[in-house]
Amino acid sequence: MNRTPRVLAATGLLAYIALPWYTIENPSLTSYPFGDEGTALGLAIMGTWWLLPLALPLLLCLCIALRNRPDESCAEWLAVLGFVGFAYLLAQGFAVGLHGWNAEWLNALFGAPGPKQQGMGFGALVVGVALLFLGCRGLAGMGWCRGDTFIVSSIGAVGMLLALFVFYPVATILTSAFTDDKGQMAIAPFVEKITDSSIWGLKCLGNGVACGVAWNTIVLAVLTAFASTTLGLAFALIALRTKFRFKAPLRVMTVLPIITPPFVIGLALILMFGRSGAVSGILFRTFGVVPTRWIYGLTGIFIAQVLAFAPIAFLVLVGVVQGLSPALEEAAQTLRAKRLTIFRTVTWPLLRPGLASAFLLCLIESMADFGNPLVLGGNFEVLSTKIFFAVVGAATDQSRAAALSIVLLLLTLIGFAVQQLWLGKKSFTTLSGKGDPGLLMPLPTSIRLACYAVAVPWLVFTFAVYAIIFIGSFVKAVGRDYTPTLASYEIAFRVEHTSFGWFFSGSAWPSFFATVEIALLAAPLTAAIGLLTAYLLTRPDFHGRRALDFAAMLSFAIPGTVVGVSYILAFNVPPIEITGGALILVVxxxxxxxxxxxxxxTAALAQIDKSLDEASLTLGARSLTTFARVVLPLLRPALTASLIYAFVRAMTAVSAVIFLVSAQYNMATTYIIGRVDAGEYGVAIAYSAALIVLMLVVILLIESLVGERRLGRRPAMSNVAAAPT
Amino acid sequence: MLPHRSGTAVLIAAFVTILIVSALPVRAGGSLVMYCGVQEEWCRAVSTAFERETGISVAMTRKSAGEVYAQVKAEAANPRGDIWWGGTGDPHQQAANEGLTIEYKPANLNELYDWAQRQWQEARGRTIGIYSGALGFGYNEKLLKARGLPEPKCWADLINPAYKDEIQVADPNSSGTAYNLLATIVQIMGEEKGFAFLKALHKNVNQYTKAGAAPAQAVNLGETTIGITFMHDMIAAAQDNPDIKTVAPCEGTGYEIGSMSLIKGAHNLENAKKFYDWALTPAAQELAAQNKSYQTPSNKNTPLPKLGVDLSKTKLIDYDFAKYGSSEVRNALLKRWTDEVKNQPR
Structure with a gap:
């Protein structure tokens, strides 16, 4: 046994003795170590008796570790003490609340109101981490995961984080679907709410009544996913298998929509095709087409969503098209198959998993999208906006919001299930990891022309939308008065030189700085946890892997509004009290x-042969070393992708953050919503344009910092090397 | 392997430091945490003016009234905010009924208009009016003339079939403004006739928007010809676009009371009370008009905004806030409206 348990136990004990246990409201250290800033030991002496038992596992662990006898019974003790201590830490946190006991049965058992406490602070954090890792260390000593401490500790840490920050808040809000106003369990109202005709009504078939909101959501999501996948495939085939001359603009046009703040695309569409839009005006003057409101409703949301999500489908499909081994196609060619036949019988079937993931991703994105339906929805309602207004609308009803969220969640899960059914258990592996000679085959002419026919008009259209956004930020009153001016930028980003130095007096600066700070904090953490989870899901074999996978995907499938409200409900009260600052947004x-x-x-790891890490492990390197020095460098494309995605999402997310922003940490998107509310479209658009430029710069920076994956000299490998993820 | 070990270590150390700093609780920063429910500019002007006056630093967050209500409710176990300033009165009333806010008697209560005092009494001192705004509608004159439509002057004019697809109004299920309209029409015409009117209006409505002020923006952009909103929203839009004309309906109209409440369990209660008293003084209320918000202030001594609506010259109905603000009446009206109006074919 090495010295890790000793260090862990000593650190835990030190934190117990010396670090302030609770969160501190006004750091002053006057009462340290007893009062508000008391340490666990100090508080326990002063009467916070329920903190006293925590010292026991820490002390015992330290004793065991100091005895330093490397046998199994020792490990068992560590495991038991670590996990029991950790469980006690959580139990006391959840049992003793801000105003006394947190549960009725505790009141009944020990008498109301019971002891009180605040949210856990640094002391509790360090003690908790130490206990958890001591327990994991013990499990590893007992031979779990081949005795690999790094793996067991990672599983423990990731599992704990997912339980705390995904399952716990989601469970909090979902239980509210089953409770009535008085907090009593109520099934009947829930059944009534979830089978309501406003969700499932089908009267729309026939007369002009609006459909049930669930059907609207499904129709929109399927249409959007279908169109986005088609466009994405056309882009991917053009980019990789043709000699298209404008590949650089294609690349830009496929990145721009991903980094565009919400509302902006919708606004641009209104400015072009609305009843007083620029294009509508031209059509009226030249052809006498009377402008109508066709852009509001299904059509408008559909166009805006396809603009936004086709690039996501492209990013997924470009990896798949690149990963296709030309060897199979060459084999077909050798057998004298025609090019179109090869495409139909070889290429297309191999594209299926890629098409399925792209379709599913767009489907989920469309169902969770909030900004576009809000701006362009007209009288077409979807679940995401309905949920938002069930929470904040004139008739607030949180349990209805929870019921609607369950419907949305179900639709998402059905999407997952259908994808699994379609793919079945066929093998789609084409990368053997042993080098892949062969030349990419050009597309059959008919397919190539079809791709051009789909993609080129769309590219022109995207370009026009962004031209409107760019122009809109430099004119007086967008949509009405196109006199050039810098006024919008001046309101948002004014910088003055005063006697105190530079003063950022523009109204957008506070939210701008806050957003950048949060995004910069969140991106590396997101990437680290994401890649670590991917490693755990693909490499070691352990029970509960599927549960981990499911938990991780759960938070992705839940609509933002639900996440936002559930985070307030879960994290505004002890034991984990983190609202009102930057931390809740980062988390x-x-x-x-x-x-x-x-x-x-996981996609990238699936391409990397396990023999590489096995070689490293055989040579005596530990898992941590193997992960850091063998696996991670090979994961660079995945690292880049997740860093960029995390950064961009942190800057453009809306629905989840509306409830989590605070005065010091207001986000750019909530500021933009405020401007749109006030009708200051110019400022909103100028701010968005500035954010787009910033995100482009950061993306380039991340790409150059993380760098390319450096693979062996065999030229045939270049095919694999270039595969983005 | 990563290229520069020491560089990476420095980066990681810096990152961890920022993370720890950001994890420190920040609510200590503001000695008054204010949830603001009006336009950003006005919010900012009010919070800086109070800071300048008292030296108390204000941490202000701007949200729509519904969002503030949802947040105050979600945070009820451990409130983060101290004062909730601005936004339409219904959610304030609802919060008062649910005990999310506390009673307080301001020093200058008798300087306020009757409607503000009455609301304070009905809410048992838990919320107080800081401004009011009357409902009305506005139209884009250019579009109206281009389509050869008559100028609407009364509520009754709006159901003229000539206006088919020309009117925009918010959905009362999501917007307090639109609920105010629904309650106003019911109070002016009676429930049966009121719903007959709303059904006829339904045929002319091109879109039920989510947000109450959205129709004013649509009139501004020319996306709709007529929009039903609070008149001050329309007047604010008219500052931007001179084609917009605002109308006070001839039959009389309802109004909202923008309110202020002290949040129960406020961490900075004393400062919040100071703000409460200050916000009702003419000096504080004058800030509205200076920041393009043209509501009628609640203190009689505050000069009326030059561009605003003089409520004493507008025919106002005797709006029953207690009745139409209660959850039962509201839910019943909203259900009836959704079933009989919104879900009917046009």
Missing amino acids: CFVFRNMPVGMRAG
């Missing part, structure tokens, strides 16, 4: 965006 982003890094990581 929210990390666990919402982590699944993408995880997916990218």
